[in-house]
Amino acid sequence: MTPVILVLNAGSSSLKFSLFSAASQDLQLIVRGQAEGLQTSPRFVVKDAAGVVLDEKAWGDGVPLGHGGALEHLVGFLRSRSEGYRLVGVGHRVVHGGLEFSRPAHVSPAVVQALEKYIPLAPLHQPHNLAPIKLLLERMPELPQAACFDTAFHRSMPAVAQAFALPASITERGVVRYGFHGLSYEYIASVLPQIDPPAAAGRTVVLHLGNGASMCALLGGRSVASTMGFTAVDGLPMGTRCGNLDPGVIVYMMDELNMDARAIEKLIYQQSGLLGVSGVSSDMRVLLASAEPGARRAIDLYVYRVGRELGSLAAALGGLDAIVFTAGIGENSAELRERICHDAGWLGLSIDAQVNRGKAQRISAPGSRVGAFVIPTNEELMIARHTRSLLAGAAATA
Numbered sequence: 127m128t129p130v131i132l133v134l135n136a137g138s139s140s141l142k143f144s145l146f147s148a149a150s151q152d153l154q155l156i157v158r159g160q161a162e163g164l165q166t167s168p169r170f171v172v173k174d175a176a177g178v179v180l181d182e183k184a185w186g187d188g189v190p191l192g193h194g195g196a197l198e199h200l201v202g203f204l205r206s207r208s209e210g211y212r213l214v215g216v217g218h219r220v221v222h223g224g225l226e227f228s229r230p231a232h233v234s235p236a237v238v239q240a241l242e243k244y245i246p247l248a249p250l251h252q253p254h255n256l257a258p259i260k261l262l263l264e265r266m267p268e269l270p271q272a273a274c275f276d277t278a279f280h281r282s283m284p285a286v287a288q289a290f291a292l293p294a295s296i297t298e299r300g301v302v303r304y305g306f307h308g309l310s311y312e313y314i315a316s317v318l319p320q321i322d323p324p325a326a327a328g329r330t331v332v333l334h335l336g337n338g339a340s341m342c343a344l345l346g347g348r349s350v351a352s353t354m355g356f357t358a359v360d361g362l363p364m365g366t367r368c369g370n371l372d373p374g375v376i377v378y379m380m381d382e383l384n385m386d387a388r389a390i391e392k393l394i395y396q397q398s399g400l401l402g403v404s405g406v407s408s409d410m411r412v413l414l415a416s417a418e419p420g421a422r423r424a425i426d427l428y429v430y431r432v433g434r435e436l437g438s439l440a441a442a443l444g445g446l447d448a449i450v451f452t453a454g455i456g457e458n459s460a461e462l463r464e465r466i467c468h469d470a471g472w473l474g475l476s477i478d479a480q481v482n483r484g485k486a487q488r489i490s491a492p493g494s495r496v497g498a499f500v501i502p503t504n505e506e507l508m509i510a511r512h513t514r515s516l517l518a519g520a521a522a523t524a
């Protein structure tokens with residue numbers, strides 16, 4: 127039977143999963159898929175590593191499945207596979223590890239209790255991330271589980287990069303800059319030495335431009351600054367999140383528009399960013415194809431904000447040796463990459479426009495002082511690696 131590691135990424139209405147073979151040194155993806163619409167009209171799809179659909183099911187409208195039902199269906203599917211899998215561990219993406227967790231943690235009831243403390247810091251993600259962990263602890267207590275955090279990689283940031291200019295009484299409550307997308311940055315930092323040793327050893331800014339978007343300054347492969355702060359709404363404008371915002375705007379909305387915390391939360395997380403500015407869509411592909419002036423405005427603002435943050439992170443690094451594009455927009459949009467790099471010309475960056483439109487990993491022009499790369503991220507593989515390391519550690523100490 128093939129030993130396998132299951133990687134779970136649970137959101138409010140979805141459960142994404144990937145299954146990796148742990149039979150050989152390099153973890154091989156076997157299947158991946160998701161259950162979505164968990165509270166409304168659940169659908170389940172699983173594909174093999176080549177993207178071929180292996181199984182699909184829809185439950186219909188008004189048949190809530192929840193994380194428990196989705197997990198049960200997934201386990202049933204895995205049991206039904208004739209290849210025969212032996213589940214050796216489960217790795218979970220958990221958005222917040224607070225100040226306490228600077229590396230992945232072996233799940234125990236005490237760890238779950240510690241992680242519940244961070245629900246107020248990430249109310250839209252943390253409870254959902256914890257849901258399958260708790261279910262598995264209850265139903266399969268012997269199964270090793272690893273909690274892998276989006277914040278952990280950024281614990282290496284110096285104190286000044288973590289601090290807000292607030293009174294100590296607020297800071298002491300854990301109100302600091304945490305940074306997110308850490309599993310993505312950690313993966314990029316892990317592959318960069320093979321792709322470009324000088325970039326791996328030097329001052330590199332990674333641009334994770336997906337639906338959620340942030341940028342991270344890496345010094346010798348360690349995070350020293352991030353555009354995201356206390357929550358994942360800070361920094362760049364995103365699909366529906368506003369990013370960096372003068373805190374005075376929040377006070378204004380409370381005083382003048384009578385908006386309460388929930389209304390403001392909805393506005394800044396779900397109705398702003400590319401969607402809010404364009405009035406068209408949160409999806410960059412749709413905006414690039416749209417002739418609406420709002421779409422153009424949203425893209426212009428996006429490119430401008432990325433350029434400002436790049437300057438800020440280069441300042442934090444004391445210079446710039448390379449940039450790396452990753453995630454949906456970063457990996458796929460030659461147009462956005464070209465515009466961002468054009469604006470970064472003052473940093474000594476120039477790209478080869480033709481190479482940028484192809485599939486190459488290095489897109490900087492031969493004479494460019496700053497290197498530019500496109501590297502697909504792989505957060506699931508990073509979680510699988512962490513899970514295997516934790517299992518090996520547990521075996522070594524048993």
Ligand code: ADP
Nearest residue numbers: 335336337338408409410411453454455458459
């Ligand atoms: P998530 O944060 O949900 O994982 P992704 O990393 O998949 O998001 O990124 C989604 C974003 O990537 C969307 O805005 C989508 O439009 C954009 N994207 C995907 N492919 C392209 C493309 N070819 N050109 C421009 N944008 C793209």
